[in-house]
Amino acid sequence: MPEKREPMSAEREIDDLLKTTAKGDRAAFRLLYDRVSPKLFGIALKICRDRALAEDVLQEVFTDIWRNARRFDPKRGEAGAWLAVIARNRSVEALRRQGRGIMGRATGNDVEMAHAADPSAPIDGGIDTLTLIDCLNRLDQRQRELILRAYYRGESREELSRSIDTPVNTVKTWLRRGLIALKTCLDE
Amino acid sequence: MMGKERDLDAAERALGTLPRKGENARGRHLREQWELRLAALLRPIEPVTPPPGMFSRISERLAHDHTRQMLHKSRRSARRWQGFSMLSGLAIAWICAFLLMPILSSPEAPERYVAVVTSDDTGAPGMVVEIDPGRGLATVIPVGIDPPEGKAFQMWHLPAGASAPVSIGLLPKSPVSRRNITAAAGDIFAISVEPSGGSPTGQPTDARYHGQAVQVE
Numbered sequence: 001m002p003e004k005r006e007p008m009s010a011e012r013e014i015d016d017l018l019k020t021t022a023k024g025d026r027a028a029f030r031l032l033y034d035r036v037s038p039k040l041f042g043i044a045l046k047i048c049r050d051r052a053l054a055e056d057v058l059q060e061v062f063t064d065i066w067r068n069a070r071r072f073d074p075k076r077g078e079a080g081a082w083l084a085v086i087a088r089n090r091s092v093e094a095l096r097r098q099g100r101g102i103m104g105r106a107t108g109n110d111v112e113m114a115h116a117a118d119p120s121a122p123i124d125g126g127i128d129t130l131t132l133i134d135c136l137n138r139l140d141q142r143q144r145e146l147i148l149r150a151y152y153r154g155e156s157r158e159e160l161s162r163s164i165d166t167p168v169n170t171v172k173t174w175l176r177r178g179l180i181a182l183k184t185c186l187d188e
Numbered sequence: 189m190m191g192k193e194r195d196l197d198a199a200e201r202a203l204g205t206l207p208r209k210g211e212n213a214r215g216r217h218l219r220e221q222w223e224l225r226l227a228a229l230l231r232p233i234e235p236v237t238p239p240p241g242m243f244s245r246i247s248e249r250l251a252h253d254h255t256r257q258m259l260h261k262s263r264r265s266a267r268r269w270q271g272f273s274m275l276s277g278l279a280i281a282w283i284c285a286f287l288l289m290p291i292l293s294s295p296e297a298p299e300r301y302v303a304v305v306t307s308d309d310t311g312a313p314g315m316v317v318e319i320d321p322g323r324g325l326a327t328v329i330p331v332g333i334d335p336p337e338g339k340a341f342q343m344w345h346l347p348a349g350a351s352a353p354v355s356i357g358l359l360p361k362s363p364v365s366r367r368n369i370t371a372a373a374g375d376i377f378a379i380s381v382e383p384s385g386g387s388p389t390g391q392p393t394d395a396r397y398h399g400q401a402v403q404v405e
Contacts, residue, residue: 033243038235046233052357056364058238062246063362076220081227088230089223092204097358099340099385129228150203151229157205179199180192186225 010035015079022069029066036080037062040087047091047152057094061087092154135185143178146171198222245325245365252318252329252363303377305399314379314397315343315359319371326369330359335381342382344392348374358386375401 014035020028040061044054064086072082136144142164149155149163157175161168198218200206203226211219301319306312316329328343335341341359346352356369359379371377377399380392387393 030243033246037238037242039233041238042233042236043230045236052368055239055242056357056360056366058242059246059249059364060360060362063249066250077224077227081224081230084230085223085227088227089204097340097361099383129231132225132228147203148229150205151226154204160205175200175203175205176196179196179203183195183199183225 011078011080014083015074018065018069018072018079018083019074021065022072029062032065033062036083039080040083043084043087044091047088047154048094053094053098054091057087057090060090060094064090088151095154131186135182138185139178139181140174143174143181146175147178147182150175194218202226241367244323245367248325248327248365249363252327300404301371301373301375301401302404303371303375303399303401305377305379305397307397309396314341315377317369317371317377317399317401319369319401321370321372324367324370325365326367326371327363327365328356328360329363330361333359333379335359338384340382340384340386341379342386342392344378344380344395345369345371346376346378348372348376353378353392355387355390371401373401373403377401 014032017028017032017035021032037058041054041058044057044061045051048054048057061083065083072079076082136147139147145164146160149160155163157168157171160166160175161171164171166174194215195218197206198215199222201208201211201215201219202222208219299321301321303317303319304313305315305317307314312333313331314333315331318327318329320326333341343356343359344353345356346354353376356366378392378395379397380387380395382388382393
């Protein structure tokens with residue numbers, strides 16, 4: 001009897017395309033690009049806040065994906081989240097290489113943006129976004145702001161210290177207290 | 189180190205508030221767990237369609253990866269040769285250009301230019317710029333040079349006949365294809381040493397590498 005086939009979810013499709021790309025399949029790599037490049041470019045633009053830099057980052061991200069697709073371990077998380085992390089990390093690295101000359105530009109509110117979760121977005125994290133935001137909202141306001149600034153803007157401890165005019169050691173303490181509270185909340 | 193401290197270090201490495209230098213396998217595993225936890229924060233970010241032709245720029249970049257590895261090897265061996273025979277910078281540049289030939293001479297791209305940008309002091313290559321006017325693409329292939337501590341390398345383009353160079357950005361770590369560089373034979377490319385973040389004046393502060401674009405048949 002033929003096996004009944006369920007429609008493939010977007011996440012499952014990305015997983016499969018990444019696994020096939022890891023075998024050196026360029027057609028799968030192209031399809032993967034078509035599926036995930038808008039999301040990854042959106043991440044690069046959000047963090048870099050500069051279109052030319054985000055375009056360079058997107059090239060680096062897909063070069064990384066082609067080289068390192070075999071490092072993806074589906075037991076640790078979903079492919080979409082793994083790819084999104086690569087895009088975020090590459091964007092932060094690019095900002096640091098640029099010496100942050102563009103960081104002074106007007107930015108959106110990171111907390112508001114974190115709230116604008118779209119449950120239908122094709123790339124998801126291993127954790128429900130709303131759960132993470134709920135846990136962030138339980139943090140002290142200063143801890144939450146530091147974590148979000150570091151995550152979305154790539155600010156180091158020293159830069160956070162200057163941004164909020166607070167000593168580096170205090171920033172370190174607030175960051176770590178916030179992270180402990182965040183993990184405790186997520187584990188509940 | 190206590191488990192809790194190790195986990196907090198991993199969390200800060202995932203955020204980027206602690207450098208990854210010195211991270212061991214266990215630390216990496218913990219950091220990757222945090223990265224996936226925090227990835228939920230990337231979900232609300234709206235997708236944006238990349239510009240047309242981006243995939244071909246990525247393909248171009250991947251094609252140059254191999255060339256770059258070969259350039260690394262040639263640079264290393266050229267350094268060894270310099271110890272024995274004072275191999276000139278011109279000869280090193282020739283090796284680089286020769287290595288690029290197989291990629292450049294494809295029937296679909298009859299007209300291409302290449303500039304091997306070499307150190308004014310040692311003749312060692314710093315980057316190779318390949319220009320494909322047919323596709324409107326310029327590919328910058330860095331050769332793995334590092335700027336002095338606290339400084340940045342910035343790339344410049346001086347079109348033939350122009351009076352002042354134009355910045356084409358900071359030297360990338362790996363090959364990048366761009367659409368905003370159009371060049372022809374005789375144009376000069378250069379690399380300067382600048383404060384972190386780039387030239388404060390819009391002009392090169394201390395240009396140390398230069399190279400001229402030549403047509404490759």
